[in-house]
Amino acid sequence: MESVIERIKKGNFSHFHGGIHPPEQKFLTSTKPIASAQIPEQLIIPLRQHIGQAGKLIISVGDKVLKGQALTTIDTPMSLPVHAPTSGTITDIKLMPIPHPSGLSEACVILTPDGDDTWQPRKICPDYKLLSKENILDKIANAGIAGMGGAGFPTKVKVSTLSKIEYLIINAAECEPYITADDLLIQEHSPTILDGIKIIDHLLSPTNILIGIEDNKPKAIDALMKATADIDHLQVCVIPTKYPSGGEKQLIQILTGQEVPSGVLPSSLGIIMQNIGTCFAIADAVINDTPLIKRVVTISGQALEKPQNIWALIGTPVGFLTKHCGYQNNEKQHLIMGGPMMGFSLPTDQIPVIKSTNCILAPSEIEIASPFSSTSSKEVECIRCGQCADVCPAQLLPQELQWSAKAKDQAQLAKLNLFDCIECGACAYVCPSQIPLVHYYRVAKAEIRQQKLLDIKAEKAKVRFEARKLRLEREKIARAEKHKKAAEARKARMNSGTAAAKSEKSAVADALARVKAKKAQANKAIASSDNNKENPATEQVDSGKSQVANAIARAKSKKLAQQEQAQLDAIDTQQDNESPSSLATKQIEPVVIDKKAKVAAAIAKAKAKKRQKETTANNTDSNSESERNDSATTQSTSNKADHETIDTAVTESVNAPESANKTLDKKAKVAAAIAKAKAKKRQKETTANNTDSDTDTNSESNSESESNDSATIQSTSNKAEHETIDTAVTESVNAPESANKALDKKAKIAAAIAKAKSKAKSKAKAKSAIKSESDASLQNVETSTTKIEPSQEPMKNAEIEHETSDVQSKVNNNTADIDRKAKIAAAIAKAKAKKLANNTQKSSSESSKQKLQQPEHSEIVEAKAKNLEAENKKARVAAAVAKAKAKKLAASANKSTHSE
Amino acid sequence: MAFWIASSPHNHQQSETSALMRLVIYATIPGILAQWYFFGWGNLIHIALAVTTAIVAEFTVLSLRDKKITSQLFDGSAILTAVLLGISLPALAPWWITIIGSIFAIAVVKQLYGGLGHNPFNPAMAAYVMLLISFPVQMTQWQPPLSLLAMDIQFNDTLAVIFSGYTPQGYSVEQIRTHIDGYTMATPLDTVKTNLTLGLTVAESMNSPVIGKHFGLGWEWINAGFLLGGLFLLFKKAIHWTTPFSFLISLFVCSFIAFIISPDSSTSTMFNWFTGATMLGAFFILTDPVSGATSVKGRLVFGALAGLLVYLIRNFGGYPDAIAFAVLLCNMAAPLIDQYTRPRTYGHDLGAKK
Numbered sequence A: 001m002e003s004v005i006e007r008i009k010k011g012n013f014s015h016f017h018g019g020i021h022p023p024e025q026k027f028l029t030s031t032k033p034i035a036s037a038q039i040p041e042q043l044i045i046p047l048r049q050h051i052g053q054a055g056k057l058i059i060s061v062g063d064k065v066l067k068g069q070a071l072t073t074i075d076t077p078m079s080l081p082v083h084a085p086t087s088g089t090i091t092d093i094k095l096m097p098i099p100h101p102s103g104l105s106e107a108c109v110i111l112t113p114d115g116d117d118t119w120q121p122r123k124i125c126p127d128y129k130l131l132s133k134e135n136i137l138d139k140i141a142n143a144g145i146a147g148m149g150g151a152g153f154p155t156k157v158k159v160s161t162l163s164k165i166e167y168l169i170i171n172a173a174e175c176e177p178y179i180t181a182d183d184l185l186i187q188e189h190s191p192t193i194l195d196g197i198k199i200i201d202h203l204l205s206p207t208n209i210l211i212g213i214e215d216n217k218p219k220a221i222d223a224l225m226k227a228t229a230d231i232d233h234l235q236v237c238v239i240p241t242k243y244p245s246g247g248e249k250q251l252i253q254i255l256t257g258q259e260v261p262s263g264v265l266p267s268s269l270g271i272i273m274q275n276i277g278t279c280f281a282i283a284d285a286v287i288n289d290t291p292l293i294k295r296v297v298t299i300s301g302q303a304l305e306k307p308q309n310i311w312a313l314i315g316t317p318v319g320f321l322t323k324h325c326g327y328q329n330n331e332k333q334h335l336i337m338g339g340p341m342m343g344f345s346l347p348t349d350q351i352p353v354i355k356s357t358n359c360i361l362a363p364s365e366i367e368i369a370s371p372f373s374s375t376s377s378k379e380v381e382c383i384r385c386g387q388c389a390d391v392c393p394a395q396l397l398p399q400e401l402q403w404s405a406k407a408k409d410q411a412q413l414a415k416l417n418l419f420d421c422i423e424c425g426a427c428a429y430v431c432p433s434q435i436p437l438v439h440y441y442r443v444a445k446a447e448i449r450q451q452k453l454l455d456i457k458a459e460k461a462k463v464r465f466e467a468r469k470l471r472l473e474r475e476k477i478a479r480a481e482k483h484k485k486a487a488e489a490r491k492a493r494m495n496s497g498t499a500a501a502k503s504e505k506s507a508v509a510d511a512l513a514r515v516k517a518k519k520a521q522a523n524k525a526i527a528s529s530d531n532n533k534e535n536p537a538t539e540q541v542d543s544g545k546s547q548v549a550n551a552i553a554r555a556k557s558k559k560l561a562q563q564e565q566a567q568l569d570a571i572d573t574q575q576d577n578e579s580p581s582s583l584a585t586k587q588i589e590p591v592v593i594d595k596k597a598k599v600a601a602a603i604a605k606a607k608a609k610k611r612q613k614e615t616t617a618n619n620t621d622s623n624s625e626s627e628r629n630d631s632a633t634t635q636s637t638s639n640k641a642d643h644e645t646i647d648t649a650v651t652e653s654v655n656a657p658e659s660a661n662k663t664l665d666k667k668a669k670v671a672a673a674i675a676k677a678k679a680k681k682r683q684k685e686t687t688a689n690n691t692d693s694d695t696d697t698n699s700e701s702n703s704e705s706e707s708n709d710s711a712t713i714q715s716t717s718n719k720a721e722h723e724t725i726d727t728a729v730t731e732s733v734n735a736p737e738s739a740n741k742a743l744d745k746k747a748k749i750a751a752a753i754a755k756a757k758s759k760a761k762s763k764a765k766a767k768s769a770i771k772s773e774s775d776a777s778l779q780n781v782e783t784s785t786t787k788i789e790p791s792q793e794p795m796k797n798a799e800i801e802h803e804t805s806d807v808q809s810k811v812n813n814n815t816a817d818i819d820r821k822a823k824i825a826a827a828i829a830k831a832k833a834k835k836l837a838n839n840t841q842k843s844s845s846e847s848s849k850q851k852l853q854q855p856e857h858s859e860i861v862e863a864k865a866k867n868l869e870a871e872n873k874k875a876r877v878a879a880a881v882a883k884a885k886a887k888k889l890a891a892s893a894n895k896s897t898h899s900e
Numbered sequence B: 001m002a003f004w005i006a007s008s009p010h011n012h013q014q015s016e017t018s019a020l021m022r023l024v025i026y027a028t029i030p031g032i033l034a035q036w037y038f039f040g041w042g043n044l045i046h047i048a049l050a051v052t053t054a055i056v057a058e059f060t061v062l063s064l065r066d067k068k069i070t071s072q073l074f075d076g077s078a079i080l081t082a083v084l085l086g087i088s089l090p091a092l093a094p095w096w097i098t099i100i101g102s103i104f105a106i107a108v109v110k111q112l113y114g115g116l117g118h119n120p121f122n123p124a125m126a127a128y129v130m131l132l133i134s135f136p137v138q139m140t141q142w143q144p145p146l147s148l149l150a151m152d153i154q155f156n157d158t159l160a161v162i163f164s165g166y167t168p169q170g171y172s173v174e175q176i177r178t179h180i181d182g183y184t185m186a187t188p189l190d191t192v193k194t195n196l197t198l199g200l201t202v203a204e205s206m207n208s209p210v211i212g213k214h215f216g217l218g219w220e221w222i223n224a225g226f227l228l229g230g231l232f233l234l235f236k237k238a239i240h241w242t243t244p245f246s247f248l249i250s251l252f253v254c255s256f257i258a259f260i261i262s263p264d265s266s267t268s269t270m271f272n273w274f275t276g277a278t279m280l281g282a283f284f285i286l287t288d289p290v291s292g293a294t295s296v297k298g299r300l301v302f303g304a305l306a307g308l309l310v311y312l313i314r315n316f317g318g319y320p321d322a323i324a325f326a327v328l329l330c331n332m333a334a335p336l337i338d339q340y341t342r343p344r345t346y347g348h349d350l351g352a353k354k
């Protein structure tokens, strides 16, 4: 069998099926030289001019750019940059109609040229062989070169193929009527084109290079023959003129006799095809460091006075070019971008020239009285003449496709290989019934694509739904487990708690053990394993601590455990109530819990060891961050910001006690307690607010990321709704809780004050302590109340606010009272504790009353109330302990006071 | 200033279905002229009748179906159908045969199936077969060539016969058909068939006056006329060469084989080609794109099948000519043929190619 090359040398070519011979009309432009580029008043540069994604925008409105400066950069493998075709100012970046059959609008950079046409500095590289292949590929990619024949496939992707290339085919067939852009380019620039071919040769080292050119371009053939005479593995193949021999698959078949299997890239057969214009652009990019900013465009048609080829800057509006060629603005303008066979009509003449624009056609009405464009179509029924099938280069059955397309029979369309249609238009060209066949195929293809998208979406939704069902199931089980464990733990804790109260001697050891146990429980309850970081810190805290510190820590951790439990319960019920709720519930709740837990933990630690606070705070942060990663949501930076707020809040609270610490060693604890209590309160509020803003931003970012997905938009909005509900719930949860905490804190503070007093070596010291405390705390209280006030304002629960501020003032009054006698102080402390307990109940009942309006939350509130009672008990116990201690030490305290 | 929005391709080779139909109608002229020359005015009158009826029927149905009347009425397909029917009918058949036939062809066979492009059967042939089955007497009253007639019938005589059954002189169709020697004349195909049953050889039948010098007095020229018209259509690329080619070859091969096996009881290949409606069928009826196969391969099969059927029916069937039956049978087979003769799409089943 003779080889392909031998056959080609003999001038024997294979044939593809069908094909037509429409009137060529190339004489209109083929004899005139290419006119040089004119700079229009405004350039419209679409960010995406190829198949793939747009690059990342790196300029902004108002920037001055130089000719050849990149406007976008590559950020994905299929993205290509675009460049400023001339120097000027970026005046706008907006959606503009781009060259697309549907008149689609996409983001475009509007460049107002300054007329200077100043180049950015260029590095001329006379010998590309000195460059590495990667370097050349980079240059090709950064020049933004995409296939210039029509499709606009990124050239770098094509030429960086790893397959062994047997044939490099340079497509110069230019089979469409009217178009002479490649013809003229070859005639005028064959040396540069040859450089481009050599560069691709260098990159791919193919066995053979074939240049396919139709025999209707004698001058171009001559020029090519002359230019390529000295390359022996290159053949200029002069093929008979027939439309669509310039189609990739058709040209491959003509030259190599091979058919490209459906759905396979030619490179898998060892064949790469490049347009001749692309070769020119490659040479320009690699050697002259000139990005793809202009191209040859054929402006033709009998409605023009001077049809010609023009070097048009990318982004030049079509109207500018047609005006330049003497287009009369008659009543009915018909502008076609591309050739008469495959081009599309333009909706306005403000469509820009892009990288793949090879022709603008302005036909007169006699010339192309397109039968499909008149309002009353001349289309008649298909008579099954089969002429369309005779000319179809893809050997399809256009008439059957057309029936199925009209009947929307997608299965049959697939069977008839609709997607192998190259939309060449040959069938519609010959159809005697003048059926716009290609139009039917386009519509059918679009419908099928749409259907596929919908199918995929439905499939995804199904998977998502299933996963969610599974997860909810899992969570339900996990919750049940947790409930059980927590209940057991509570029981154990109660028992051990009373035991500890009874046996004071083993208090230290017990406390240590208990604290650890409770921490562990609390951690378990949160069901997050990442508290490991905290544990060593806690141990450090615990070791070498005084009884007081331990007691406080113990009391606190107890409370924390309870609160967490309460919260978990609340959230559980909430989740149960809101079974149809969305992912958002999941996303927010753990975060809230974690934050609460962590903030609380951080404070507990802060109390124990002030120095470690900051690190703990950091831990909290990192924990919550990892937690967020776990939940695998699209929580944006706003979350981080929120965490930062918490951090600062914590550090603030840390700073406050620290400064107090400097002035008074032990008394400071009291002040610190108050300060911290306030800080906590504030934090909680911020947390509440944070949750608020979290959810807001979440829903926002969600809806943003999914706004493309029309189907998910609804679900997102649903999500958003759910989220608002959730926030409302969490707020309401937070509100009573913050009240609880506030009240608890009061109790604790009282206890702490009592303890501090009893521990005080002298009355005067105590006095001054309390004074300073009252000073400090007054300061603190004042400042923090003022701080609290505004932060509380956004809260719905105005009454709780009142309550807390009442309590606040009471605390202040009481501390003043305590000033006088330690004993009385202890008594008052006790009384206060009781009072506070009452208040707690009151406030909780009040809040529950409020909450009753929302029946679905009443359960939560009930749970809350229960927990409140439990907490009150604890508070009372703590107070009792404190009182006992205070009594014991009262005498010595008194003594020292007297001595002082 | 409005911009035209159109779908590609923007140019078109300017061929139109109606032009195609017109071309086919023009191409029937040589055959009709021959018919007129040898058989008188009868068929012309029938054609005129059929066309008028067809247009009225088409108009009525189109307006009932709310279709664009002007464009579809004059797309030529109804007229072509009527012309073909008029050509095929016996020259002296009564007028109502034509009317019924035309109405049936247009209203039932074409429009009831969805109009142009949707009819599974060739309307003219379906109508012909319907008439043949329903009115066998009228449909077999073939008029012999004028030269063989005992009397000289003019245009007004023919008109009178068609509309009243009698010439102005009072002769019935039967009397017209009677040879000077007193026997009723039939078509050449009929004659051969009858003679064969009478025990005569084909060679002996060829001496019958209706057959004349070649294959049938007048008939050979009519067929030559249609062949001429067919070649003109081929030249104009209005029809594809495949169907007539494979039909004629198939008919040729079948008769040739039969002739070799038993020359006495088989007619010659050329007799088969040039009698009856062979050429009309080959170039004007089987090539009807609507009811035929679409792909080249399919058409080859379609034509070959038609040739085989024509031969079989002519020789073994009960009816003397077989084109109409063969065409209808092939029409039925066309979708199946299409189904199994799909071309291999570019880039698909590459293994099968090798």
Ligand code: SF4
Pocket (backbone or CB within 6 Å): A388, A391, A392, A393, A394, A395, A396, A398, A420, A421, A422, A423, A424, A425, A426, A427, A428, A437, A438
């Ligand atoms: S447009 Fe499609 S169906 Fe029509 S001839 Fe081209 S490839 Fe075939």
Ligand code: SF4
Pocket (backbone or CB within 6 Å): A381, A382, A383, A384, A385, A386, A387, A388, A389, A398, A399, A402, A427, A430, A431, A432, A433, A434, A435, A437
């Ligand atoms: S060319 Fe037109 S009329 Fe003929 S078969 Fe194809 S679609 Fe039908």
